[in-house]
Amino acid sequence: MIRLRHKLSKGDFILDVDTEIPDAGITGIFGESGSGKTTLLRCIAGLERGGNSEGLPAHKRNVGYVFQEPGLFPHLTVRGNIDYGARRATTRRVDGAPVIDMLGIGDLLDRKPASLSGGEAQRVAIAAALLRSPDLVLMDEPLASLDRKRRDELLPYFDRLHDELSVPVIYVSHDIDEISRLCDHLVLLDKGLVAASGDLFDVVSRVNVPMLSGRNAGVVLWATPVDHEDGLTRFDFGDGDIWAPGEFETGRTPMRLRISARDVSITRERPLHTTILNVLRAVVEEIHTVDRAAALVRLGVGNQSLLAQVTNRSVSRLELKSGERVFAQVKSVTVRH
Amino acid sequence: MSLYGPLWLSAQLAFVTMVVLILIGTPLAWWLSQTSSRWKPVAQAVVAMPIVLPPTVLGFYLLILLGPDGTVGRWWVELTGSTLTFSFTGLVIASCIYSLPFAVQPIQNSFEALPRQTLERAWTLGASRLDAFFSVAAPLSLRGFVSGMVLAFAHTLGEFGVVLMVGGNIPGETRVVSIAIYDHVESLNYAAAHRMSLLLLGFAFAVLLGMYIFNRKWSTR
Numbered sequence: 001m002i003r004l005r006h007k008l009s010k011g012d013f014i015l016d017v018d019t020e021i022p023d024a025g026i027t028g029i030f031g032e033s034g035s036g037k038t039t040l041l042r043c044i045a046g047l048e049r050g051g052n053s054e055g056l057p058a059h060k061r062n063v064g065y066v067f068q069e070p071g072l073f074p075h076l077t078v079r080g081n082i083d084y085g086a087r088r089a090t091t092r093r094v095d096g097a098p099v100i101d102m103l104g105i106g107d108l109l110d111r112k113p114a115s116l117s118g119g120e121a122q123r124v125a126i127a128a129a130l131l132r133s134p135d136l137v138l139m140d141e142p143l144a145s146l147d148r149k150r151r152d153e154l155l156p157y158f159d160r161l162h163d164e165l166s167v168p169v170i171y172v173s174h175d176i177d178e179i180s181r182l183c184d185h186l187v188l189l190d191k192g193l194v195a196a197s198g199d200l201f202d203v204v205s206r207v208n209v210p211m212l213s214g215r216n217a218g219v220v221l222w223a224t225p226v227d228h229e230d231g232l233t234r235f236d237f238g239d240g241d242i243w244a245p246g247e248f249e250t251g252r253t254p255m256r257l258r259i260s261a262r263d264v265s266i267t268r269e270r271p272l273h274t275t276i277l278n279v280l281r282a283v284v285e286e287i288h289t290v291d292r293a294a295a296l297v298r299l300g301v302g303n304q305s306l307l308a309q310v311t312n313r314s315v316s317r318l319e320l321k322s323g324e325r326v327f328a329q330v331k332s333v334t335v336r337h
Numbered sequence: 338m339s340l341y342g343p344l345w346l347s348a349q350l351a352f353v354t355m356v357v358l359i360l361i362g363t364p365l366a367w368w369l370s371q372t373s374s375r376w377k378p379v380a381q382a383v384v385a386m387p388i389v390l391p392p393t394v395l396g397f398y399l400l401i402l403l404g405p406d407g408t409v410g411r412w413w414v415e416l417t418g419s420t421l422t423f424s425f426t427g428l429v430i431a432s433c434i435y436s437l438p439f440a441v442q443p444i445q446n447s448f449e450a451l452p453r454q455t456l457e458r459a460w461t462l463g464a465s466r467l468d469a470f471f472s473v474a475a476p477l478s479l480r481g482f483v484s485g486m487v488l489a490f491a492h493t494l495g496e497f498g499v500v501l502m503v504g505g506n507i508p509g510e511t512r513v514v515s516i517a518i519y520d521h522v523e524s525l526n527y528a529a530a531h532r533m534s535l536l537l538l539g540f541a542f543a544v545l546l547g548m549y550i551f552n553r554k555w556s557t558r
Binding site for chain 1: 452454455457458459460461462463464465466468469472473476477
């Protein structure tokens with residue numbers, strides 16, 4: 001485990017974090033803007049004076065930092081930019097060739113940063129950070145400066161990072177979809193304090209986390225693709241099936257599915273005539289009132305959970321209580337990874 | 338009276354001043370660009386003073402300071418046995434003060450234009466402050482260095498008042514080109530004054546033109 005312990009006050013804002021994260025995989029730090037995500041990363045990197053108890057300057061901390069904007073050195077070529085950190089690394093544990101290959105920047109090495117697209121520049125910045133052979137990689141919303149299209153182009157590279165990288169990564173974002181796709185562990189930051197911290201699959205299926213309600217509510221599940229039909233893939237899930245658009249490689253490897261709470265509704269009886277393909281047997285596990293109108297319901301499906309965002313009115317109409325058997329209708333599923 | 342003697346002396350003075358100013362002016366410009374000290378405006382005002390002060394005022398105080406009875410001048414006499422005033426070394430010191438803002442300000446502007454994140458990236462990639470300065474900040478501020486060097490050189494070449502006060506008119510030691518031109522005019526030798534003036538005029542234009550062409554090429558790269 002890596003212990004994060006940072007205290008910093010800046011005007012009205014106070015950051016006070018003391019938590020542990022795994023020393024492998026990707027840890028997501030999620031929070032609204034102003035919650036202190038970037039400040040926390042800067043403290044870890046040694047870029048904030050007084051933000052870490054050891055007081056080590058940034059160049060002695062051995063972390064790789066990927067900023068929101070790539071910010072490559074314009075006077076160096078891509079190769080020069082990548083070598084900059086590698087030449088200054090105290091221990092060289094990461095080889096250049098596999099990283100350059102993984103990030104698909106082999107053809108860009110002799111170019112100047114000014115001629116790169118935003119996505120290419122960010123990939124070069126990531127390579128530079130990795131080749132410094134850091135003990136920890138910090139990424140501060142590395143996709144936020146890119147438009148939708150470029151972001152979609154870049155995300156698969158992050159998937160590869162997730163699969164192939166042995167160094168732990170802290171990934172800051174205000175986009176729960178990105179976090180759900182890439183991260184294994186999740187730290188929720190609210191006004192400079194840790195609101196929740198734990199395994200991603202566990203934290204996102206909690207109903208009583210105010211930050212993860214409304215648009216941000218939804219679970220991440222593992223499911224194995226079984227076969228294809230009509231342009232859809234059937235996933236084996238619980239004691240039923242989930243159909244999702246797209247044809248994914250079938251086999252034994254489970255894939256990540258994200259199901260937003262707004263896309264799940266509850267019925268007492270199995271609906272017969274509906275356009276919704278995914279109807280699953282479920283057990284009501286917990287009902288949490290979010291505000292006057294809305295409630296979040298956690299449903300047990302097999303040994304995993306779904307969240308459904310419903311109205312309090314529906315809860316009382318259907319007389320929903322914990323332990324009752326119902327059907328969950330899932331309107332849309334996003335397949336990650 | 339030789340045409341090239343004063344010109345050569347002026348060029349030597351301007352070159353030495355330029356070199357000294359880059360060495361002193363760079364750390365000063367870096368400090369000014371990075372500091373948030375409350376003394377920064379004071380330091381900036383002191384650096385900029387030679388732009389607004391009449392050279393005679395500057396020269397007058399330098400004469401007092403560098404003269405054999407002045408604080409610096411007396412110390413120099415004890416150290417070397419010769420006086421600072423009316424010597425080439427004295428002229429270099431005076432020129433450095435006189436041309437300081439012309440070297441410091443362009444370099445400082447370049448440093449201030451560097452994105453903060455560029456330096457922070459260098460640090461997180463393992464570069465110490467000094468390393469990051471030489472490997473990132475300095476090469477990215479090349480334009481400021483070129484402007485600072487050209488302006489310091491050209492401005493020193495054109496000084497008159499300060500030289501007259503501190504250096505006087507000793508051939509081969511302090512008789513720089515602007516003094517020589519003044520002399521020629523005083524003695525109604527307009528032809529000689531013309532030759533030197535035209536040369537200086539052409540030189541000043543060529544240097545400034547060169548600098549602006551460089552700046553344009555640099556900015557469109």
